[in-house]
Amino acid sequence: MKIALLGYGKMGKVIERIALERGHEIVLRKSGQDTFNGLENADVAIEFSIPDAAVENITECFNRNVPVISGTTGWLEHYPEVAKLCEEKSGAFIYGSNFSLGVNIFFQLNEYLAKMMSKLTQYKVSMEEIHHTQKLDAPSGTAISLAKGVIENSNYSSWALENAKEDEILIDAKRIENVPGTHSIFYDSEVDSIEIKHTAHSREGFALGSVVAAEWILGKKGIFTMKDVLDLK
Structure with a gap:
């Protein structure tokens, strides 16, 4: 080829x-x-x-x-x-x-978890993404895809980088030297927390x-x- x-x-x-x-x-x-x-x-x-x-x-x-x-x-x-x-x-x-083949499996896992959690309104969804300092866009395209996966399978309507409203997913976008990419989705309630995470070790x-x-x-x-x-x- x-x-x-x-x-x-x-x-x-x-x-x-x-x-x-x-x-x-x-x-x-x-x-x-x-x-x-x-x-x-x-x-x-x-x-x-x-x-x-x-x-x-x-x-x-x-x-x-x-x-x-x-x-x-x-x-x-x-x-x-x-x-x-x-x-x-x-x-x-x-x-x-x-x-990344692993991230695309993670996308599916994220959508499946969002479906399971959609009726448990006591949990608030938030996300964190960490990338190298040379990355030009924030949040990352991967984070946006993950947020879209939650939105399509829940009552959330959008995402925000700060001051998220009740129906918005807060995305915390961090830029740190020499980090290929880490994405986490959190479901937090008063009694417990659930987290799924993908960490890239290289490009x-x-x-x-x-x-x-x-x-x-x-x-x-x-x-x-x-x-x-x-x-x-």
């Missing part, structure tokens, strides 16, 4: 190493103002860039009929137009706030998941998620 890496920072380099270990070839390494020369040779693109570059990168892939796996967060206000373009171009697309899990997704999407058309890749639906 020939892969274009759109975004060649720390994550891009880990993805490159894992892709090569799995027998794939890198035909484009794009960062900053580099051109898209070589994208036309790719079977799939893996896009881990920055919020300001994501939409252009994804659009270029659709225009050149290259399936794209995107793990960049912080650009989702443009997701509807990106999804529309994918459909118009008969493209193939997976966006994931987190491609390896995110990178491996994105390569697995790239392998899976070959030959497919449409918009998918990691639930499709891992058959979790």
Whole structure:
């Protein structure tokens, strides 16, 4: 499989190493103002860039009929137009706030727990996410996905970073040097607390998941998620 890496920072380099270990070839390494020369040779693109570059990168892939796996967060206000373009171009697309295989299991666990707790109104839900200081968006895309998973399976309507209302989930977003990512969901009552937590030890899990997704999407058309890749639906 020939892969274009759109975004060649720390994550891009880990993805490159894992892709090569799995027998794939890198035909484009794009960062900053580099051109898209070589994208036309790719079977799939893996896009881990920055919020300001994501939409252009994804659009270029659709225009050149290259399936794209995107793990960049912080650009989702443009997701509807990106999804529309994918459909118009008969493209193939997976966006994931987190491609870690373990985190995607954690997403499912979070939704299942939210369903079980939905009628126990004595418990108040809150969340904490911790990332490295270079992370540009807060809360993390993973935290937003986790909050959405609770909201869709409970009476909560939204989330907030501070001064959360009764129907909002408080997310405490912390930035600490050299932390790949930790996400915790708390259910607190006067008599006890329940907590589920995922801790990433390195970027390896995110990178491996994105390569697995790239392998899976070959030959497919449409918009998918990691639930499709891992058959979790």
